[in-house]
Amino acid sequence: MIKKNKLSTLLLLVGGSFSTLSTVSWSAPAAPKAPNIAWMPTEYTLNNGKADYTITWNMWWGTNGNLWRLKQNGAVIHSASLQANGNSAQSDSYQVTVNADGNYAYVVSLCNVQGNEETCVDSATKNIQVGAGDGGGDPGGLKTPAAPSLSNINGNLDLSVGAVELALEWNKWSGESGTVWHVNQNNSRVHTQSIPAQSQQSGSHTVNLTAVGDYVFKIELCNANQQQEVCSSSNTKTVTVTKSGGQPNPDKPNPIPKPGGGYTMTQAEIDAMEAQLTSSELFQLVKASIAIRDNDVVEAVVPNRAANPENVKRVEAILNEDQWNYTFIERHEDYSYTRFLRAVAKFKAFCGTYTDGRDSDAICRKSLATMFAHFTQETGGHNPNSAIEEWRQGLVYLREIGCTEEGPGCGYNAECSPSTWQGKTWVCGKNADGSYKKYFGRGAKQLSYNYNYGPFSQAMFGDTTVLLNDPDRVARTWLNLASAVFFFVYPQPPKPSMLHVIDGTWTPNAHDLSLGITAGFGATTNIINGGIECGTANGQEKAQSKNRIAYYKKHAAALNVPIAADEQLGCANQGRFDTQGAGAMLISLDQDWSYHADMPEGKSFMCKTVGYQTAYSALIPGDYQKCVEHYFDVEVVQ
Template identity: 50%
Template structure:
C-alpha cells in the first residue's frame, strides 16, 4: 500500500509557518479590543496546516446531508457508492450472522441503520484513487471486521459458548456484538456523567450541558460525556452542538447509535491516528512511535481506543485487551482477513499513547488548536493574536472548517490576558501622506525640524516622536510657524 511520507513535508511546512504577517488594529467599536482581518487569519491557519496530510484527514471527516442519509435503504439504487460497497462485501446475511443476540436484546441496531451510519461518511469504505484502488473492497471489509471486534468488547454479550442456558444458540463471543444500546444500569431520564458540567472552562463554553440530561454511554461505541456528545452533534447537524446535548437519547434510538462509532473510527485524536488510517496505512508511524512499539495492526487500534488501561506490559493478561484480541482473531479467521507480516494483533508491547511524549518530534502532526502564547514584540501587548497546533485535546480542531477563527476570537473568554478579538473582512489602514514634508507618526524629529499638517507648518521645540502637532499645546513639543 502507498504511504505519504510526512518528514519531508514537515520540513517544508516549517519554512511556510512564518510566511504570514499579523497586523491587529484597535477596534473602533471596542476600546479594549482589536480587529484582525480574515485574510490574515486564513494565512496563519494555512501556513500551519500546509502538510497534505491535513487535507487527507479533513477529507475523511466529510459528511453527507442527513436528507440523503435518511433515504438510504438496503439494495436501493440511489444508495451512495460507499454504501453499495458495504452491501457487496458485508451483506444483510453477514450482519444477521453477527447480531443474532442483538435482535432480542438491542433491536435499535439494524442493518438499515448500519448502512445509514456509513452513508453519512463517504470516506468509510470509499473508493481509493491511488495505488490502493484495487484494494478498496478488501480495506472496506477489514474496516468493518475491525469495528465488529471492538463492538464485541464494548457492547457484546461476553457469554461463553458452553453456557447453553444464556447462549442457547451456541454463539461464539465474537458473534455477540451490539447487545447493549445504553450503558448497563442507565436509562433515559437519568442524569449522569455530568462531571465538569457548568464549570467556567472551554469545554462548557463550546458544549454546555443541558439541564436534566444524562451523558452516559450510548450506541455501539458507548459515547459518553457532554464534550463528546457536543462534538459529535456538530458533525451530525452542521455545526449545531445543541441537538444532542439537549437530546442525547438520539444516540441510542436512531442511526446515530452506529454513526457515533464510525465517527470515532475516522477521527484522529492528536497525537493518535484515526483507526481507519492505521488499517489502510494512510498513517505512517513516527520514529518515536516505532521506538515505543507502535506500528501497524489491530493492536494499535486498541491503543487508540483505550491504550491507557489496556496496553503496555502491565496489561498483557488483562481481560479487556485479551477479549478484543480473541474477538479480532476469531472474526479475521472466519472472514479470511489477512494479517500482514508487519502487523501485530496485540498492544502489550506498546507504550500507551497517554504515556508517550511526542512533543517536539519533527515527524508528528497535531490536530488541535490552542492559543499561541509566544511573545510578539511587534504586536499590541506582545500578544500573538494567533493559535497554534498542540498535542492535546482542545475545543478547536484543525480538521474542522472555521475552528481556527473560533480559537482566536473565543480565547479571551477563558484567558484573562488574551484580548478580545473581532474578525473583519478588511482593515483599512491610514495611508502615508504624499507630501515629503508631511508629519509622520513613526518618524523622530529633532529641535528645529519642520513639518506640515493640513497645510499648516510646525517646528519642533525639542526631540519628539508620535506627538501630533495639531494637538500640541504651549507646553508641547511643537509650535506653529
C-alpha cells in the first residue's frame, strides 16, 4: 500500500512491496500492478502523410487502477477512466496518428486516483520507428527477442522410482517477441517449436531422461529468416539423475497414501525439497542477513550490559544513550534507546561482524546514518521554524495521526473478512463486542493491515496470532523500532535489502546500471519510495529526496561516516528496480502444478517460488511445509 506521508507496510514478508512518503497523515491510493504494452509491429511508414497504429495494453492480474494515460515521448497524449474490480484483468487501447518520420517512445501509466492523490505505475517503454531508419534491430532486419525465463524444476530425479519425465515451462512476460523457441539440453537443441509473435509468450515441453548424469537446460527464443537467426537465452537449470537401487531418492517427494485419503511425507523429504528450492547463493546470503535471536535474549538487553550481543555492543560503542537522546530530541517517549538496542539485538546481521575483510564498524556507522535519515523523513516533525534542526526532529509519530483503538474509522480491516484469502490466512483478532481489531499504522514503519501484522508476528514470535490479537504491541514495545530494522534487512524483490546495498553484498549488474542505479544512498531511497521520488521527468530531485539527502549528510557527519565524492545520493535519474536486476529473486511460495507421471494423481507434491503475493514465503521457516500440507493434503511425519 502506498501511503501518503507515512511509511511503507511490510507486504514484503509475503512477496510484495510498498512505498512511502513523508510525515504520517493520510492514506494514498494503492499502487496498481504494472501494465504491459502488447506486442505490435515497431516499424511504420507514412502513408498520405500519416501513420496510424494502435497501442494496446494489458494487466493480467493484480491491483486494479481507475485511470490510465498514454505518454508519447514523455508527454501525455491520451487518458481514460477505468472500472476497478479487485485483482481482475484490465486492458484498453488507443489509436495513435503521427504525421512525421521519427522515433516515438510510448509508456502506459496505470493509476489509482482518490481526490487530489494518485499513485501510478508505468509500463516498459515501447519504441516505434516511423519512416527511414534501421529500426534498432539486428542486421538483416531481425530483432533480438526479450529473454525468456525458465521456471523452477526438480533438480534431483531417480531412475529407480519410475520413468523419468521432466516438464520444462518458460515464460516471457513482456518485451520484443520471438517466432520460434528451442529446448537446449547440454548445449544441443532437442526440441524446436514455432510460436505466435506477441508480447507475452510461454511454452512447455516434456523431456525423457533415460541415463544417469547431469543435464543442463535452457530455453532459446529466436527470430529467424532464411539467412540467419537471432536468439536470447533463458537462465539455466541443472538436473541430476541418479539410480538408487530401488530406494526412494530422499530429494524427491515420496508421498505414501493414507487410509481414507490424503498422504504422508517425512520431515526429511520436506526439508530436502525446501533446501533444494532455496539453495542459491542469493537465497543463502539473504537468509543469513535476516537471521534472528530468541525474544528472551532480546528482552534481556539493556544499555551497557556486559552480556549484550556483539552487534548491540558495536552500536553502543558508536552511539550511546546521550547521543540517541540528542539526535532524536523530539521523539515520542516510546522510542527509547533501550528499545532501539533490543530491535538491533533481534537481527543478528544488523551491525554484525563481517569475517571476509569488510569493515564492520564502517558498515554499521553507514547503516545507522542511512536508517536515521529515512526515520527523519518518514516520522519527523519537519518544522523549519523550530529551534531544533530538522535532522534531529525524527521519530515524532508512533501511531497513525487521527487513529485510536476507541475512536471511529482507521480500521484497516476490510481484509479480515473470511471471504478473502488474507482473512483466511491471517485471522483477525476481535474485540469483546465482536468487532475486528484495528490494524492502522503503528511504529517507525507504520505497519498496517492484517496481512502485514500476521507475517511480521510470525517472523518475530513464530506465531501469527500474537500481533493479530494485540496489534498495539507494535507501538508500545521494542517492536516499534524492530519493524524498521526488519524493513532494513529484508529484501523487497525485485529490490535488494538496504543492508545489502550498504555492505556491498548487492552490486549492480549491467541492467541495473542501464537504469542508472548504483550503490549509494540514492538506491536506498529507491528501495523505500522509488515509485514516488525517483526517476523524475525533469531529472531534478523531488522535495522528499532532497530532504533525505540533507538529513543523511547531517547524520553521516554526526556518526563520522565519510561520503565519497562519487556516491549517488539522489535518485532522480534512477529507473525502478525490476526483475532483470541483480537483486531480483522469487520469495513467495505456491503450488507446483507440473505433471509427474510417476507420482500419485500425477501431482508434484512440491511448492515453487513465484513472483506474486501468496500466503507463504520461502524466507519464513516452516512456510514450505505449510504450503505442501495445504495444497496436497499431506501429513508430515518424522
